[in-house]
Amino acid sequence: MSGNAVALWEHCINQLKAELTSAEFNTWILPLQARLDGPLLRLLAPNRFVLDWTRKHYADRLLELCARHSQGEVSEIHFEVGEFARESGPAKGKGARAGSKATAIDSDLAMRRATANLNADFNFDTFVEGKSNQLARAASIQIARNPGSTYNPLFIYGGVGLGKTHLMHAVGNVILASNPSARVVYLHSERFVAEMIKALQHNRIEEFKKTYRSVNALLIDDVQFFAGKERSQEEFFHTFNALLESRQQIVLSSDRFPKEVTGLEERLRSRFGWGLTVAIDPPDLETSVAILHCKATQLGVELPEDVAFFVGRRIRSNIRELEGALRRLVANAHFTGKPITLEFAKQALRDVLVAQDRQVSLENIQRTVADYYKLRTSDLLSAKRSRSLARPRQLAMALAKELTKHSLPEIGQAFGGRDHTTVLHATRKIKSLRESDVTIEEDYRNLLRMLTL
Numbered sequence: 001m002s003g004n005a006v007a008l009w010e011h012c013i014n015q016l017k018a019e020l021t022s023a024e025f026n027t028w029i030l031p032l033q034a035r036l037d038g039p040l041l042r043l044l045a046p047n048r049f050v051l052d053w054t055r056k057h058y059a060d061r062l063l064e065l066c067a068r069h070s071q072g073e074v075s076e077i078h079f080e081v082g083e084f085a086r087e088s089g090p091a092k093g094k095g096a097r098a099g100s101k102a103t104a105i106d107s108d109l110a111m112r113r114a115t116a117n118l119n120a121d122f123n124f125d126t127f128v129e130g131k132s133n134q135l136a137r138a139a140s141i142q143i144a145r146n147p148g149s150t151y152n153p154l155f156i157y158g159g160v161g162l163g164k165t166h167l168m169h170a171v172g173n174v175i176l177a178s179n180p181s182a183r184v185v186y187l188h189s190e191r192f193v194a195e196m197i198k199a200l201q202h203n204r205i206e207e208f209k210k211t212y213r214s215v216n217a218l219l220i221d222d223v224q225f226f227a228g229k230e231r232s233q234e235e236f237f238h239t240f241n242a243l244l245e246s247r248q249q250i251v252l253s254s255d256r257f258p259k260e261v262t263g264l265e266e267r268l269r270s271r272f273g274w275g276l277t278v279a280i281d282p283p284d285l286e287t288s289v290a291i292l293h294c295k296a297t298q299l300g301v302e303l304p305e306d307v308a309f310f311v312g313r314r315i316r317s318n319i320r321e322l323e324g325a326l327r328r329l330v331a332n333a334h335f336t337g338k339p340i341t342l343e344f345a346k347q348a349l350r351d352v353l354v355a356q357d358r359q360v361s362l363e364n365i366q367r368t369v370a371d372y373y374k375l376r377t378s379d380l381l382s383a384k385r386s387r388s389l390a391r392p393r394q395l396a397m398a399l400a401k402e403l404t405k406h407s408l409p410e411i412g413q414a415f416g417g418r419d420h421t422t423v424l425h426a427t428r429k430i431k432s433l434r435e436s437d438v439t440i441e442e443d444y445r446n447l448l449r450m451l452t453l
C-alpha cells in the first residue's frame, strides 16, 4: 500500500472509530484488512458474517469517506472473505494477489495505530530538534528503541504547545512499528478518568483494570488533570505499579515538574519522578524557523527565509501558535493567489501579531466578554456553572491566556479564585470548539478584534 493509501485507510478507521461505539468498532471494523487497487478499495473480512454485516451497515459510509478523502479517486468498494498474507506466500483471500504482504502489514499498522490512539504524523522525522527539546527528544528515542528497560517512567514536562504530545506519539509509533505484537495505548488523562467512570457505571472495572495493566506501553498526557480526582489516582497508581513491575514502558507528560503537580497524592507524585524527568522549553529563534520550514514543507509550500524569521521572531512562546500563523499565511496565499513575501506576511498576520504584541488587562477581557454576551462581569467570576455562563467564562479565560502574559494560576485567581487546571481546561475546550463550531470561532474572532484594535 502506498503512503497515500495507508493514510486513506487510516482516515476511514479514525472516522469510524469516532462515530461507532467501541464494541461496534472492535467487532466489525477492527478485523478488516484493506488494499487499494486504483479506484477500488478491497476489504477482506475474516468470515461471511462480518462481511455481510459490514457491507450492509458500513459500505456506504466507507465509500463516502474514501471518496472525500481521495478527492474522488476512490469510487468503489469490494468486500471479500479472506486474509492477506502476513509473512510470505500467496494470500488466502479469493482474488488476493501475491505481493500483498506489504499491504496487509501496512493496513494492520494503520489499524493498530488507530486502536492505540496514535497520530502517524507525530513521529521523530517530523520533530525538529533544538536546544529547547534536545534532551526530551533523545530520551524519547532511547525508550522507543528499548521500551521498559531504560528510563521508566519517562516524564516530559513543559508549557502549552511545545511538543510533549508529539513526542509521546512518536514513541508509541516507533514501538508499534518495530514490534507487531506490542500493545500501546496513548490517552489524555481526562479520557482515562472518563473511561474509568464509565467502567464503574457499567460494572466493568475489572475489564478496565485488565486492559490498562496488560499494555506494553502506556502514554498518558497532561497528568495534572488527575488533580483532585482521588479514585482515578488510586486506579492509576495500581496500573502504574503493575506496569512498572512487569517492566512495561510508561510515558507521562505534564505542564510542570512532577513534584509541583498539585492535587496529586504524594505517593503518585514521587513515583512520577522515579525514572527520568525531562523538560521542553520554548524554542529559540533558530528552532522556530526550522520548525516553520518543516511544517511548510508538509503543507507543500516553500517559505522564504525572511518570512520564516519574521514569523519566528514575532511568535515565540508556543509552537502550536507558530503553526497556526503559518497555516493562516498559506491559506491567505492560496485564497488570493499571491506569493508569500515579507510584505504579504505582515498584512496577512496583522491581527495575530497585534494580538501577540498588545497587552490587554484581565479586567478589560472580562468586561468585554460580559458586554458581548450581555452578562454581568460578576457572573463570569461567580461559581455558577450554567452553560450560558460557563461558555463565555471559558472564552474569557482562553482570551486571557492568549492576550496576556499572566500565568494560569493568576488567571484562575482573577476568575473568582479558580484552579489553574480549570483555566487550562477552558483553553483546550475553546481551542477544540473553535475548530468544530463556527459560532464559537466567530465569537472568538470578534472578541479578539474588539480587544486588540
Ligand SMILES: Nc1ncnc2c1ncn2[C@@H]1O[C@H](COP(=O)(O)OP(=O)(O)OP(=O)(O)O)[C@@H](O)[C@H]1O
Residues within 6 Å of the ligand: 122, 126, 127, 128, 129, 133, 158, 159, 160, 161, 162, 163, 164, 165, 166, 167, 222, 255, 291, 294, 319, 320, 323
Ligand atoms: N520540535 C518540534 N518540531 C515540529 N513540530 C513541533 C515541535 N514541537 C511541537 N511541534 C508541533 O506543535 C504542535 C503542538 O505540539 P503538542 O501538541 O505536542 O504540544 P504539547 O506540548 O503537548 O501541548 P499541550 O500542553 O497543549 O498538550 C503540534 O502540531 C506539534 O507537531
